[in-house]
Amino acid sequence: MPRLGLGTWPLDDHAAADVVERAVGLGYRLVDTAHNYGNERGVGAGLRAAGVPREELFVTTKFNKRSHSVRGVRRAAVESMRRMGLDYLDLLLVHWPNPWRDRYVDAWRGLVELQRSGEVRAIGVSNFKPAHLDRLLAETGAVPEVNQIQLDPRLGRATARAYHARHGIVTESWSPLGAGSDLLDEPVIARIAAERGRTPAQIVLRWHLDLGCVVVPKSASSRRLAENIAVFDFALDAGELAAIGGLDRGPGGEAAALDSDTFGH
Numbered sequence: 001m002p003r004l005g006l007g008t009w010p011l012d013d014h015a016a017a018d019v020v021e022r023a024v025g026l027g028y029r030l031v032d033t034a035h036n037y038g039n040e041r042g043v044g045a046g047l048r049a050a051g052v053p054r055e056e057l058f059v060t061t062k063f064n065k066r067s068h069s070v071r072g073v074r075r076a077a078v079e080s081m082r083r084m085g086l087d088y089l090d091l092l093l094v095h096w097p098n099p100w101r102d103r104y105v106d107a108w109r110g111l112v113e114l115q116r117s118g119e120v121r122a123i124g125v126s127n128f129k130p131a132h133l134d135r136l137l138a139e140t141g142a143v144p145e146v147n148q149i150q151l152d153p154r155l156g157r158a159t160a161r162a163y164h165a166r167h168g169i170v171t172e173s174w175s176p177l178g179a180g181s182d183l184l185d186e187p188v189i190a191r192i193a194a195e196r197g198r199t200p201a202q203i204v205l206r207w208h209l210d211l212g213c214v215v216v217p218k219s220a221s222s223r224r225l226a227e228n229i230a231v232f233d234f235a236l237d238a239g240e241l242a243a244i245g246g247l248d249r250g251p252g253g254e255a256a257a258l259d260s261d262t263f264g265h
């Protein structure tokens, strides 16, 4: 799995086709979409226009709560592949657990079955808390390969990351740049950026990578797309990581994040 990819929310089909083609041209190989984003057709068109062999690409999509059943997951995968014009998916995720419906274990069973059929290479979840993961493990014995969660320096998610590390689950950070908030203006990030001759976004993306996370920043600008992927020729040192880690608001700060126990109710 590439360590850094392109986020595509909230691009529509038209914008996604254009941005995905440009991003692949700049070297992006992982593209993150979802049925809910309504842009899978555009993502597929952009991938075809980029003209890179399919095996070099890593395409992730997600299905929503309406597909939380063994048959529903298969149908959702087939429909996503049809919209994107692909004959397999690299990674398919349960988008949200929606635990009040009590169906996410069925969704997970559906993914495990689908992976056996070969149409989906890797399977995982998104926005699952440790308690939700505990249930998957206890009831199916199958461990998700990835959990894509909201994560940035202010929302460090230490408990989730430690759980993932214990179980061999890849942590993938969504809204890694803080989704247009003032995260990139934090003085400590600006200071390290100035000292390193990098941009604040590059420092934040490097922080994710140095923590061992996969990141999917979104940008529609060619300049920022190029900036965001130019982070593989340096690493932060322990002091810099600790200084950025000081922005973490801890479990209390998680109240500001979307709560997967209630989101989508």
Ligand SMILES: NC(=O)c1ccc[n+]([C@@H]2O[C@H](COP(=O)([O-])OP(=O)(O)OC[C@H]3O[C@@H](n4cnc5c(N)ncnc54)[C@H](OP(=O)(O)O)[C@@H]3O)[C@@H](O)[C@H]2O)c1
Binding pocket: 006, 007, 008, 009, 010, 032, 033, 095, 126, 127, 148, 149, 173, 174, 175, 176, 177, 178, 179, 180, 184, 199, 201, 202, 216, 217, 218, 219, 220, 221, 224, 225, 227, 228
């Ligand atoms: N699993 C889930 O439930 C879930 C939820 C939300 C998001 N996601 C995924 O995560 C992806 C990323 O999250 P996100 O889009 O919410 O937030 P993000 O990637 O943290 O931030 C995107 C924002 O930052 C700006 N930006 C990008 N690069 C920049 C740079 N180098 N300097 C300054 N600003 C920059 C973008 O503007 P420009 O476009 O103008 O550059 C955009 O406004 C999504 O696209 C989606 O694929 C998943």
